[in-house]
Amino acid sequence: MSDNIESVLHEDRKFPPSPEFSAAAHISSEEQYLDMWNRAKDDPAGFWGGLARENIDWFQDFEATMEGEMPETKWFVGGKTNACYNCVDRHVTTWRKNKAAIIWEGEPGDQRVLTYGDLHREVSKFANVLKKLGVETGDRVTLYMPMVPELAIAMLACARIGATHSIIFGGFSADAIADRNNDAEAKLVITADGGWRRGKEVPLKKTVDESMERSPTVEKVVVLKRTGGDVSMIPDRDYWWHDLMEGESADCPATELDSEHPLFILYTSGSTGKPKGVLHTTAGYLLGTTMTSRWVFDLKDEDTYWCTADIGWVTGHSYIVYGPLSNGATTVMYEGGPNWPDEGRFWEIVEKYKVNIFYTAPTAIRAFIKWGDEWPNKYDLSSLRLLGTVGEPINPEAWMWYHKVIGGENCPIVDTWWQTETGGIMMSPLPGVTATKPGSCTTPLPGVVPDIQTETGESLGANQGGLLVMTQPWPHMLRTLYGDHDRFLDVYFSRIPGRYFAGDGARRDEDGYYWIMGRVDDVINVSGHRLSTMEVESALAAHDDVAEAAVVGFPHDLKGEGICCFVTLKKGDGSEEMEKELIAHVRKQIGVVATPDKIKFAAALPKTRSGKIMRRLLRDIAAGRESAGDQTTLEDVSVLDKLRASDE
Ligand code: WT7
Numbered sequence: 001m002s003d004n005i006e007s008v009l010h011e012d013r014k015f016p017p018s019p020e021f022s023a024a025a026h027i028s029s030e031e032q033y034l035d036m037w038n039r040a041k042d043d044p045a046g047f048w049g050g051l052a053r054e055n056i057d058w059f060q061d062f063e064a065t066m067e068g069e070m071p072e073t074k075w076f077v078g079g080k081t082n083a084c085y086n087c088v089d090r091h092v093t094t095w096r097k098n099k100a101a102i103i104w105e106g107e108p109g110d111q112r113v114l115t116y117g118d119l120h121r122e123v124s125k126f127a128n129v130l131k132k133l134g135v136e137t138g139d140r141v142t143l144y145m146p147m148v149p150e151l152a153i154a155m156l157a158c159a160r161i162g163a164t165h166s167i168i169f170g171g172f173s174a175d176a177i178a179d180r181n182n183d184a185e186a187k188l189v190i191t192a193d194g195g196w197r198r199g200k201e202v203p204l205k206k207t208v209d210e211s212m213e214r215s216p217t218v219e220k221v222v223v224l225k226r227t228g229g230d231v232s233m234i235p236d237r238d239y240w241w242h243d244l245m246e247g248e249s250a251d252c253p254a255t256e257l258d259s260e261h262p263l264f265i266l267y268t269s270g271s272t273g274k275p276k277g278v279l280h281t282t283a284g285y286l287l288g289t290t291m292t293s294r295w296v297f298d299l300k301d302e303d304t305y306w307c308t309a310d311i312g313w314v315t316g317h318s319y320i321v322y323g324p325l326s327n328g329a330t331t332v333m334y335e336g337g338p339n340w341p342d343e344g345r346f347w348e349i350v351e352k353y354k355v356n357i358f359y360t361a362p363t364a365i366r367a368f369i370k371w372g373d374e375w376p377n378k379y380d381l382s383s384l385r386l387l388g389t390v391g392e393p394i395n396p397e398a399w400m401w402y403h404k405v406i407g408g409e410n411c412p413i414v415d416t417w418w419q420t421e422t423g424g425i426m427m428s429p430l431p432g433v434t435a436t437k438p439g440s441c442t443t444p445l446p447g448v449v450p451d452i453q454t455e456t457g458e459s460l461g462a463n464q465g466g467l468l469v470m471t472q473p474w475p476h477m478l479r480t481l482y483g484d485h486d487r488f489l490d491v492y493f494s495r496i497p498g499r500y501f502a503g504d505g506a507r508r509d510e511d512g513y514y515w516i517m518g519r520v521d522d523v524i525n526v527s528g529h530r531l532s533t534m535e536v537e538s539a540l541a542a543h544d545d546v547a548e549a550a551v552v553g554f555p556h557d558l559k560g561e562g563i564c565c566f567v568t569l570k571k572g573d574g575s576e577e578m579e580k581e582l583i584a585h586v587r588k589q590i591g592v593v594a595t596p597d598k599i600k601f602a603a604a605l606p607k608t609r610s611g612k613i614m615r616r617l618l619r620d621i622a623a624g625r626e627s628a629g630d631q632t633t634l635e636d637v638s639v640l641d642k643l644r645a646s647d648e
Contacts, residue, residue, distance in 0.1 A: 011396050011438055013437065013438055014436070014437055015435060015437075016436075017431060017433065017435075018410075021385070021412060023432075024432070025298050025432025026295060026432070027430050027432055028432045029432075029433060037445075037446045039446070040447040041449050044065075044066065044473075045064075045066050046065075048065055048447060049062075049065035051287060052076055052287050052475075055290050056081055056283065056287055057081065057085060058079055059080040059081060059256040060079055060080035065077075070473035070477075070493075070500065071473070071477075071492065071500065073477075074260055075259060075283060076259035077260075078259075079259040080256040080258060080259070081256075082159065082160065082162075083156075083263055083326075084127075085160070085254035086286055086326050087325035087326050088101075088119050089120060089254060092116050096116050097115065097117045099115060099301075100114070100115055101114050101115060101116045101119045102114045102331055103304070103330060103332045105349060107196035107199075107340055116328070119156070119325075120250075121250045122149075122153045123153050123156045123160060124157075124249075124250045125249065126153050126157035126245065126248075128251075128252045129222075130157055130158065130188070131252075132244075133188060133220050133244075134187070134188075134219070135163050135187060136161075138162060139163045139188070140163070140186045140187060140265065141163050141164070141186060141187065141188045141190065142168060142177070142184065142188070142190070143155065143158075143166070143168070144190070145170070145192050146192055146194070146195020147311060147334065148224070148226055148333075149333065152321050152325075152333070154190050155311075156325075159264075159282075160252065160254050164262040164263065164279075165265075166180060166186060166266070166267070167311060167317070168312060169312025169591075170202055170204060170312060171312075171592045171593040172590070172591035173590055174208075174209075174210035174211040174588075175211070175214075176591050177207065177208065177211035177215070178211040178212075178213075178214035179274060179275070180267050181214075181215040182217065183267075183275075183277055184482060187219055187220075188219065189212075189215075190221075190224075190241075191208045191221060192204050192205065193224070193225055193226055193228065193229045193230075194227040195227065196226075197336055198340045201227045201229050203229065205223055220238075220239065221237060223239065223240055223241060224240075224242075225241065259283035260281045260283070262279055262282075263280050263282045265278065265279050265482045266280070266313075266314055266317065266420055269530045269535060271503070271521040271522040271533075272532075273487075275532075276481045276491070278314075278421050279478060279482050280423050280476070280478060284474075284476050285318075285322070285423050285476045286326060288424040288474065288476025289322045289323035289423065290322075290327060292445060293318075293319060293327055293329070295430060295446075296414050298431050298432060299327050299357070301328065303330065304330050304332060304354055304356050305324055305330060305357040305359075306350070306357065306358050306359065307324075307332075307359040308346065308359065308364065309360075309361070314420040315390055318423065318424050318425075320333060323424070332355060338367065339367075339371070342375075343371040343372075344375040344376075346360075347375060347378065350381055351381065351383075354383035356383055356384060356385050358406070359389070360388070361391040362389055362391060362392050362560065363527040363558060363559055365389065365398045365401065366398055366558050368405075368406075369397075369401050373405050376406055377405075382408065384406065384407060384411050385410075385411055386431050387402060387412070387414070388413065388414040388415075389402070390418070390425075391525070391527075391529065392518075392528050393517075393518065396438035396439045399413065399415070399439060412429065412436065415441045417514070417516055421478040421492065422477060422478075423476030423477060424476045426448045426450070426470070427441045427443060427445065427448065427514050428445060429442045429443070437513055440509070440513045440514060440515050443512060443513060443514070448470065448472075448474060450470055451470075452465070452466040452467065452469075452508050453466055453467050453496060454467070455495070457498075460507075462509060462510045463507055463509055463510065465506070465517055466506070467495070467501055467520065468504045468514070469500060470499065470500040473500075477500070503519050503523060504519060504520065505518060522615070524552075524561045525553070526553070526556075526562070526593070527560060529593065531563070531594055533551040533552060533563075533615075534551075535590060536549075536551040536563060536586060536590065536594055537549045537565075539585065540567060540585070542585075542589065543581075545570055546568070547568045547570045549565055549566065549567045549568070550565075550605050551563060551566070552618045552619045554597075554623045563596045564598040564600065565586075565596045565598065565600065566602050566618055567582065567602070568601070568602055568603065568605060573601060574599075574601025579601075602639075603639075603642065604636065604639045605618070606618065606634055606640050606643070607634070607635050607636075607639075608633045608634065609633065611635075617634070617640060618643075621640075
């Protein structure tokens with residue numbers, strides 16, 4: 001990538017919050033924000049130390065707020081706390097004991113409400129179950145579950161005893177589960193018979209069974225009964241959740257853990273090699289998600305808050321479970337698809353529970369637009385007071401639709417930029433302060449000091465595209481890649497020494513607002529989730545008939561980016577059958593999340609004289625564009641013409 005990325009987006013509209021919204025907000029003025037931001041920049045230890053003592057309950061106070069330079073900064077050193085205690089126990093000694101913690105709706109229409117008191121009992125019981133199964137502080141536990149309350153219960157139970165959870169999204173395959181089990185050396189897997197998705201059962205246990213053939217570290221499997229579908233249970237390995245819970249004691253005090261005790265691992269795609277096990281630790285992550293939930297979503301006790309993400313992604317970890325619960329909020333959790341039984345499902349849920357704060361992804365918003373205004377218009381959405389988005393840049397048209405049709409021109413929109421690695425929101429409007437511009441994630445939160453730099457680490461001026469970096473550590477940043485600290489240093493801290501860089505290009509406008517311009521590495525953003533083109537390539541290359549494959553993203557109306565695979569076969573020209581077979585093959589290797597949108601067979605791929613595939617040219621072909629850039633390094637120009645011809 002060149003240092004200066006050209007920006008083509010121009011957007012002049014500005015939407016300030018209403019005076020009423022500002023007056024009632026946790027952060028309500030520009031002065032207050034700037035005061036916090038400057039304090040955090042100049043004295044991070046003072047700023048975060050103060051917040052940690054005010055907002056987190058400690059078994060033992062910490063001695064030092066921060067120790068060591070980025071990337072090795074340790075936070076709240078010497079302190080002892082517990083994330084589960086902060087999300088659950090501290091509320092049950094207050095009036096919140098009988099407040100709804102989780103309002104859950106299953107896809108078939110079943111409902112459950114768990115109060116903080118209920119959550120405390122269930123989590124304590126399940127923590128005892130984990131102990132009896134031999135899970136100890138420091139062990140890793142894999143969770144492969146549907147979006148049901150037991151997923152949150154299992155996470156919190158792990159956190160309660162200091163077991164590190166590794167949640168795998170239900171769209172991943174058996175192979176992907178086995179890879180993650182092995183990388184984390186997981187001792188236990190928690191799953192369900194299945195989950196509901198668009199009226200069909202997703203057979204989770206069956207997939208786990210397949211993964212177990214290649215998961216030698218896993219000793220036991222706990223199975224929640226959700227769908228009632230057929231499963232085979234292996235004696236002395238598989239246990240029903242309800243059998244284990246029956247008669248279990250609800251007395252299980254939270255373990256006192258060091259601030260830096262590993263809370264969870266979450267695997268995410270990188271541009272090379274196997275998935276990266278992003279590790280987050282206890283106190284810093286908890287503080288970060290607690291504060292950002294309050295600042296960005298302006299969470300109040302009266303609010304019904306709904307984040308539509310799946311807990312299998314970081315958004316669900318931070319903004320369905322840890323952040324909202326630490327604040328004692330009411331968080332809505334929905335199991336299934338947005339278009340089941342029809343395209344009005346989300347709006348029906350908003351009306352039914354009178355949701356006040358709604359957080360979703362641009363890819364979902366584009367689907368809502370396509371489905372038509374009649375769906376949201378059928379329901380009363382007047383309870384909404386704040387909207388949010390995450391996962392990819394939101395195009396201004398989608399932003400305006402969200403603002404008008406869902407928000408009734410009445411709700412601030414928080415476009416939140418962050419990553420699995422950052423643990424929590426880094427840049428976002430503050431809903432009571434920031435005048436928003438459609439398509440911009442606006443300004444950094446207190447404690448976040450970003451910059452736009454060249455490859456050599458020079459700061460760029462207004463409206464110059466470059467690399468988005470962080471110049472100061474923050475409490476909720478990842479601490480390492482599990483089992484591979486060298487890779488952690490290499491991936492995030494070597495491109496510009498002393499800076500955190502996780503792969504996005506951006507520019508800052510004349511008002512200091514940030515505009516994310518997308519990834520600069522071989523990572524594509526499909527429906528708001530990162531996928532490595534390299535991983536899809538190696539999956540394809542593992543097929544017996546494939547000689548070579550190159551995978552690129554292309555603009556996709558709904559998904560943001562689609563997956564286009566260029567494949568050279570060992571023999572033959574490819575057929576519709578082979579196309580289907582390769583698609584099925586990738587799904588088996590990685591999972592439905594990586595389903596290719598297009599497979600293009602080619603006798604040869606465009607390469608440089610040194611043999612490097614020229615993905616830039618393939619991206620043009622996939623997008624149906626003329627290639628404007630330099631082609632002089634191409635070894636055989638006729639390859640391109642053939643590829644284009646085959647596209648027609
Ligand atoms: C990548 C992180 C953070 C939870 C969901 C995805 C892109 C995320 C925005 C936004 C523009 C965004 C970036 C980032 N991204 N939010 N508001 N505007 N781009 O987490 O899988 O770790 O992906 O998503 O490219 O690097 P993730």
